[in-house]
Amino acid sequence: MNDTAPTVDTQEVALYEIRRRIHPRAVHGTFAAWRWALVFATQAVFYGLPWLKWGDRPAVLFDLAARKFYIFGLVFWPQDAIYLTVLLILSALSLFLFTAVAGRLWCGYACPQTVYTEIFLWIEQKIEGDRLARIRLDAAPPSLKKFVTRALKHIAWLAVAVWTGYTFVGYFTPIRELGVRTITWQLGPWETFWILFYSFATYGNAGFMREQVCKYMCPYARFQSVMFDRDTLIITYDPQRGEPRGARARTADRQAQGIGDCVDCGICVQACPTGIDIRDGLQYECIGCAACIDGCDQVMDKMGYPRGLIRYTTERALSERLPSSSIVSHLVRPRTLVYGTLLLAIASVAAWSLATRNPLRVDVMRDRGALAREASPGVVENVYRIQVMNTDERARRYDVHAKGLPGIAVAGIDQPVAVDSAGTRLVPLRIAAPLEPAGAPALQPGTHKIELIVTATDDPTISRHEHTTFIVPR
Ligand code: SF4
Ligand code: SF4
Numbered sequence: 244m245n246d247t248a249p250t251v252d253t254q255e256v257a258l259y260e261i262r263r264r265i266h267p268r269a270v271h272g273t274f275a276a277w278r279w280a281l282v283f284a285t286q287a288v289f290y291g292l293p294w295l296k297w298g299d300r301p302a303v304l305f306d307l308a309a310r311k312f313y314i315f316g317l318v319f320w321p322q323d324a325i326y327l328t329v330l331l332i333l334s335a336l337s338l339f340l341f342t343a344v345a346g347r348l349w350c351g352y353a354c355p356q357t358v359y360t361e362i363f364l365w366i367e368q369k370i371e372g373d374r375l376a377r378i379r380l381d382a383a384p385p386s387l388k389k390f391v392t393r394a395l396k397h398i399a400w401l402a403v404a405v406w407t408g409y410t411f412v413g414y415f416t417p418i419r420e421l422g423v424r425t426i427t428w429q430l431g432p433w434e435t436f437w438i439l440f441y442s443f444a445t446y447g448n449a450g451f452m453r454e455q456v457c458k459y460m461c462p463y464a465r466f467q468s469v470m471f472d473r474d475t476l477i478i479t480y481d482p483q484r485g486e487p488r489g490a491r492a493r494t495a496d497r498q499a500q501g502i503g504d505c506v507d508c509g510i511c512v513q514a515c516p517t518g519i520d521i522r523d524g525l526q527y528e529c530i531g532c533a534a535c536i537d538g539c540d541q542v543m544d545k546m547g548y549p550r551g552l553i554r555y556t557t558e559r560a561l562s563e564r565l566p567s568s569s570i571v572s573h574l575v576r577p578r579t580l581v582y583g584t585l586l587l588a589i590a591s592v593a594a595w596s597l598a599t600r601n602p603l604r605v606d607v608m609r610d611r612g613a614l615a616r617e618a619s620p621g622v623v624e625n626v627y628r629i630q631v632m633n634t635d636e637r638a639r640r641y642d643v644h645a646k647g648l649p650g651i652a653v654a655g656i657d658q659p660v661a662v663d664s665a666g667t668r669l670v671p672l673r674i675a676a677p678l679e680p681a682g683a684p685a686l687q688p689g690t691h692k693i694e695l696i697v698t699a700t701d702d703p704t705i706s707r708h709e710h711t712t713f714i715v716p717r
Contacts, residue, residue: 272537
């Protein structure tokens with residue numbers, strides 16, 4: 244061996260970082276109150292809606308088997324898929340607008356992942372105790388007390404998760420029927436699967452995955468930065484005010500000691516559900532929950548310093564030391580104007596379209612097996628099938644007429660045609676026209692354009708004019 248050969252230092256680097264379990268510290272304050280208000284509001288809507296009745300049916304029901312969506316007084320059919328597209332566009336535009344204006348408001352206050360994690364954390368705190376007690380319990384050796392405490396927590400979590408799964412399926416099957424079928428063990432395989440799947444997803448995501456969903460699975464965290472600009476509201480630490488940080492007595496003169504307002508207590512880090520230190524600057528892991536603001540404000544109050552060392556502000560206001568009023572004056576800017584205008588325009592058109600929606604749909608199909616025939620001497624008949632859809636909540640009767648040729652008439656059906664509420668009916672019918680109508684030129688062989696008119700007997704404004712063709716054989 245050559246003793247003079249250079250030695251190579253090797254260092255092992257782990258590519259997989261073992262997750263450190265985060266036990267966020269509970270904090271109280273303005274933003275915690277807002278978060279809980281949003282938890283109550285969103286969950287009241289989610290758990291309550293399937294139980295609301297609208298007449299004799301659920302107010303909100305996505306009946307996939309019948310291919311009808313009921314939303315209060317509205318009934319949507321597969322033909323209304325455009326409204327779903329519009330809803331998705333509006334949701335995306337709202338997300339863009341709110342992100343450009345106020346950063347990750349959705350993530351911090353209303354995202355189901357945040358909301359259920361908040362609920363599961365609350366249960367954990369009630370059963371296992373505060374942050375320190377939970378850390379000690381984690382580190383404690385196995386014991387009956389530890390087993391019972393943990394079992395109680397998981398039972399409570401599972402109860403919430405299963406109720407959530409049951410509620411979710413209650414949007415697709417009337418929830419009262421679902422309850423009866425659950426008790427009598429008559430659930431279908433799909434209902435069973437989705438209750439279990441959604442329960443498992445809630446239990447896993449809110450109980451175990453928690454911040455990992457936001458950090459590694461949510462795509463929004465990755466692309467939200469492109470929607471941010473210097474005037475977007477962000478939660479940030481004020482380093483000019485806070486640094487140099489350091490512990491001190493409450494009565495210490497920080498100016499004399501040459502230190503900033505941050506007492507380096509670490510409460511902002513302990514309160515953070517994603518385990519980051521906001522003092523390191525804006526990070527994609529920050530979900531904008533504002534727990535660090537509440538935690539730090541409590542410290543500032545105790546120290547007798549002004550609140551807001553960590554606060555909602557904008558990059559521009561922070562770097563240029565602008566007053567809070569300047570944040571409001573920068574709300575309207577090209578990006579927010581474009582998002583806002585588009586949102587308003589599309590929402591207005593969608594609302595107008597919904598308000599003036601015709602509750603009658605008619606599809607006309609020619610019978611390809613019997614195109615045209617001479618039904619009686621001098622009279623030609625064409626055969627059709629019409630599908631009449633009544634999207635209204637009440638049964639209706641319709642008159643069917645034809646026009647476009649002299650003497651043309653609808654035959655072969657009992658008029659008026661009755662269709663159930665939110666129902667559809669396929670009606671075979673014949674249209675007849677005389678070859679030599681009185682007072683009009685004779686009908687020439689070939690294809691003629693005609694119109695089929697379907698009108699509600701009780702409301703002439705509910706009417707459809709469908710164009711089709713009438714064939715006269717040679
Ligand atoms: S840094 Fe603050 S706002 Fe961001 S996730 Fe942590 S506690 Fe919430
Ligand atoms: S809570 Fe406030 S004072 Fe305490 S470490 Fe965080 S920024 Fe500093």
